[in-house]
Amino acid sequence: MIHLVPNLLAVLQSSSEQTPEGSLFFPPKASNFAAEADWLYNFIFWVSVVAFALVIAATVYLVVRYRKSVAPEPQPSPHHSTKLEVIWSVIPSIFLVVMFWKGFELFVDYRKVPAGAYQIQVEGVKWNWTFRYPTGAESNELHVPMGEPVELLISSKDVLHSVFIPAFRVKQDAVPGRYTRLWFEATMPGEFPFYCTEYCGTSHSGMITKAKVYETRAEFDEWLKSALNPYEGKSPAEAGALVWERKGCKTCHTNDGSNLVGPSFKGIWGATREFEDGSTGTVDENYILESIQMPAAKIVKGYQNVMVANGGQELSDEERDFLVAYITSLAN
Amino acid sequence: MTTTTPDVHYLNHEKGFKSWFWTLDHKRLGVMYMWSVIAAFILGGIFALLVRMELMEPNGYVLENAALYGFSDKLSAADLYNHFFTLHGAIMVFLVIIPGIPAALGNFALPMMLGAKDVAYPKLNRFSYHLWLTGAIFFVMALVTKGLDTGWTFYAPYSTSHSDSAVIWATMGAFILGFSSIFTGLNMLVTIHKMRPDGMTWFKMPLFIWAIYATAVIQILATPVIGIALLMLTVERTLGVGIFDPALGGDPVLFEHIFWFYSHPAVYVMILPAMGVVSELIANFSRKPIFGYRSIAFSSVAIAIFSFIVWGHHMFVSGQSDIVNVVFSALTFSVAVPSAIKVFNWVATLYKGSISLDTPMWYALSVIWLFGIGGLTGLWLGTLGTDIHLHDTYFVVAHFHFVMVGSAIFSFIGGIFYWWPKMFGVMYSEGISKLGCAIAFIGFNMTFLPQFVAGSHGMPRRYFDYDPQFEVYNYWSSIGAMVLGVGLSIALYALVRSLMGERKPAPANPWGAVTLDWQCTSPPPPHNFDHAPPVDGPYDHELVRWNDELNGYEPVDPVDGDPNLARMGSAKTV
Structure with missing residues (x-):
């Protein structure tokens, strides 16, 4: 964990320059909105820093200056000043109007989609x-x-x-x-x-x-x-790997044996599985097909019934075949 | 004439479980609320620590191991995490922060501040506490049955058609807690209107009462809306009536609107009473009238009114219309002004004060810092152009923790330390209490400051695993959370310790406050006052004077400086 300190220093160092890793507060500026959004962020930041510093400095000074250690007696002091209260209501309000207006202008840019996009x-x-x-x-x-x-x-x-x-x-x-x-x-x-x-x-x-x-x-x-034709020229197992990646299987099922929301595909081919209802079964082509089309039919012990048919995707018959081939290829 | 605890007081005049459970005494209800809220806070805090432990590393190990050791064989580690952050949020919002100050401290102190015997409707008051307990039982039922994984916001259609957790236990719990909150608000409102003593005009009320008044208005007007929203959600979930789920013909954005129509004002149910507590603390520990009394009082009311017309700023990227977004952004800035005015007035109160830094004042000064950051970071979120990037990131998480924990909870704890001598007739160790406050303050800043940076770098909320680029912020945040936990534990230890072993009796008026709650004995007699105490300005500090023998303040006649027996309320210590 010690390595995090130099890490932090490195981030601080790079704060001023624009790098692919971004700056102190931001990721890289990679779109037309980034410069203006970050400018507005920094504007509010510096206004806030000044306001906050003034409030805290005044608090600390006044507490130190007027602190009484024993049996403090009330001192005569002002309770009210309309002039002061108007000043500290109006000045922040001016800044607030500027913030709103700048934010509004930027928002209009965000919402106006150019013709022909x-x-x-x-x-x-x-x-x-x-x-x-x-x-x-x-x-x-x-x-x-x-x-x-x-x-x-x-x-x-x-x-x-x-x-x-x-x-x-x-x-x-x-x-x-x-x-x-x-x-x-x-x-x-x-x-x-x-x-x-x-x-x-x-x-x-x-x-x-x-x-x-x-x-x-x-x-x-x-x-x-x-x-347009991603499976062209690929073997069924290679194409299956692409389906696994593209159709979201990999969000829940890994190909390396680690288990996420669903069991990993690694090494399940031919294995005997124990189900939530106590029955068992062997992983073969029909088991895989059933698990894709009707995931709730057999829930492997220790997992929850959260998957929907085809993982919520529109899988073609061909894509299902590729997936079966891919899982077969991940046998131990 | 030394400090002694009166023989008969509200804590000991009746004994046994029933005398507490069926009590109509606002002080006993206040104390029970306080312990209940503290218990809920500890539970919610445990969930918070579990969440932070898990997030210490990008692919955390805590919950993975919990799942591995059979802690939960039905839930994956990711689900476990989702349940934990949801329960943390739901418990903290509905069981802790919303009832915290109004129900616990409000119940205990407000009637005494009015020189009254009790609230206007004592039975309704007891009913509200029993409703709180019932709501809490529903939450516990949700916890022990199927848990809850919708987020405290219950967004549809996840909550209505997708979540496999105990959504209905939780929504019914929140529904019941809503009524508890409405009844408390109603009680406070009527009590303030009808039970002020002769001579206490609206502008002679302590600012805590103004704050509770503004809060009560929101509780009464806004809470029914979330009640309706949660009922509709329940109806959709059980009967399949399409209100929110587009698959059934509903609209999920509608749920967001009615949810935030309550939940934004609810933020002010949390923060307004906290501001009231801080106003009391700053004035009394500076021993001078609060600067700009009227503008603080009016700003409470202004905030209460504005709070109803800004809910749409939670929804700038929800798909609501662009024009609506612009209007809500403009309205949101209108809340910033009265909030800023309060802070300036607190600071100005310190000028030429006679400041004593007892534990409650430590909390009040912490709140100036924490609310300063919490309030100012709201500016980025109210500004349309910057909110688009920051919405639903850790920036928002950090912002609302500074407001809801840094400001509301720190004020609540400051208020507990302030009224503790009155509640239990004992003084706590100042040293241990201040140590707790200091560690909690440091821990809090360590926890949430790095989250702003994680957020502006783009780390989304409610993530179980995260991109390693965010590790540095999360690591320090998790360390900070543990420091915060240690600080708060020390604070609790200081309080509990004061009740154990050799008790140090509290004088009637340890802080030199002149509001009426400090004019009866500590602890107060069952009926608070034998005769109605005379009313002066709430911050006329020349009306009391330090007395070494009492180890506290005694009322004096401002003209000749003699002890003023008429102001001693039930006067049993003399």
């Missing part, structure tokens, strides 16, 4: 994100080109979720039963964390993905093309 549909489901692009391509990580306005049209299949990309300083709840939207223009190539930040149950903190920004439109287009 590249629209990507985002769907949240417990506990995975799906992104759909105008070409019909689909992914579980957000891919965007740099320097182009991108609009996310957000929805949810089950409960409230929330799209949050700290490096872009954007956030919007995903609400079942209605669309919400946000927009941004990425200004820095790279990969940035993408979180769910509205509590959504067991694996809320596992509902994390990435926003990948391509420096040029050509690179982005190339990715788009490969995303």
Whole structure:
């Protein structure tokens, strides 16, 4: 734990410069909103620091100055001063109006989606994100080109979720039963964390993905093309690994033997499983198929019945076959 | 003439469980509320420590091991975590902070501050305490049956259609606690209106009473709304009527609106009485009238009114309309002004005071620091442009802990230390008490200051595991939580110790306050006052004078300086 101290110092050192790791208070500035949002944050910060320092300095000074150790007698002193009270009501109010106004202006920018923005549909489901692009391509990580306005049209299949990309300083709840939207223009190539930040149950903190920004439109287009047919040229097990990653299986089922919300896929092929109702069974193709389509039919002892059919995803027959092949390949 | 405890007082004039359980005495109810709230606080605190222990490392091990050792064979470690943070929040909000000052300290002190024998409706008062106990039992039922994993906010449709926990026990518990709160508010409101003694005009009331009055208005007007919201949630969950879940034809944002329509004003149910306590402490330990009495009194009322029209600032990214967002942001800033005025007035009160730094004053001064940070960090969240990034991150967690714990709980504890000599007729060890306060203050800042930075870096709330980049903040935060736990334990030890072994009797008036609650004996007689005490200004400190023999203050005639027997209330110590 000692290593955390130098860690902290390193963060302090880098506070002034803009690095891929971010500054003292912020992640990197990777979108058009970041500079202005951080400026406003810093403005409020310094106004608050000055106000707070004045209050605390006055408190400490007055306590030290007027402290009586024994049997304090009341001293004559002012109880009221209209002039003073007006001053300390009006001056903060001026700052408050400025804060509101700056926040309002920035908010208008946040909400005014430029015409012709590249629209990507985002769907949240417990506990995975799906992104759909105008070409019909689909992914579980957000891919965007740099320097182009991108609009996310957000929805949810089950409960409230929330799209949050700290490096872009954007956030919007995903609400079942209605669309919400946000927009941004990425200004820095790279990969940035993408979180769910509205509590959504067991694996809320596992509902994390990435926003990948391509420096040029050509690179982005190339990715788009490969995303259209992701399984092409792959063996069934390799394709299954992709399904596992893309369709959110990995949020609850690892491929390395560690157990999360659901049992790991590693080494279960051919194993005998004990179920909650006391019965047992062997893991074969039909067991896996049943567990994907009707997860509640057999619950492995020690686990809860939280999975929905197909993990809430629209899996094709082909994708189920790939998954079976993948789990087979993870046999010991 | 030395300090002695009166032979007969409210604690010993009747004995046995029944005499307490069925009592109508506001003082006994206040004391029972206080111990009950402390018990709930300890339970909620244990959950908080478990949460912080788990978060000490990015892929914490505490709950994983708990699950491994069969502590819970039905829940995964992630579920266990979700239950713990939910129970922490729900217990602290509904069982601790909301009833804390109004029901415990308000019940104990307010009628005496009015020179009255009891509250306006003693039976309703007892009923409210029994409702609190019933609500607490419902929460315990939720805890021992299937737990609770919805977050204290019960957001739909997770709570109505998805959670497999004991949601209905908890919502019914909160529903019942709501009535307890409404009845307490009603009682206080009527008591203040009808039972003020001759001579106590509105502007001669102690500021604590103004604060409880403003609080009571919110309790009465806002609490029914959450009652309705929770009932609708229960109906949807049990009968499948589509109110909130879009799968049934409902709207989840509607739940957010009615939930926050109560829960935002509820924040002021927590903070207004705390401000009242701090106003009393600062004035009395500076031995001078509070600076700007009227503006503090009016700011309490202003805050109570504004609190009803700012709820939408919890929902800037919920999908509500942009225009609504702008209006709520503007309205939110209107609350900032009266809050700032209070702080400035407290500081100005210190000017030319005769300040004594006893334990309650330590807490009051801590609150100036903690509420300063809690209040100022609200500015980022009220500002639309910055809230978008900070909403639902640890920045918000840190902000509301500074307000709800740093300000409300520290004031509550300061109030307990202030009225403790009156409650039990004993003085505690100043040394141990101050040590507890200092350690708690340091621990609190260590816990929550790093969370602001974790939040502005983008760490979301309610995360069981987190990105390793946030480790440094979480590590120090968890250490801080343990320090805070040690500090609060020392504070509790100081209080309990004062009741054990060789007791140090408290004088009628140890602090030199001139509000009427200090004019009867410590502890007070069952009926508080033998005859109605004369009323002067609540902060006319020249009306009392230190007396070495009493080890406390005695009333004096301000003109000739002789002891003033008429002001001694029941006058049994003389």
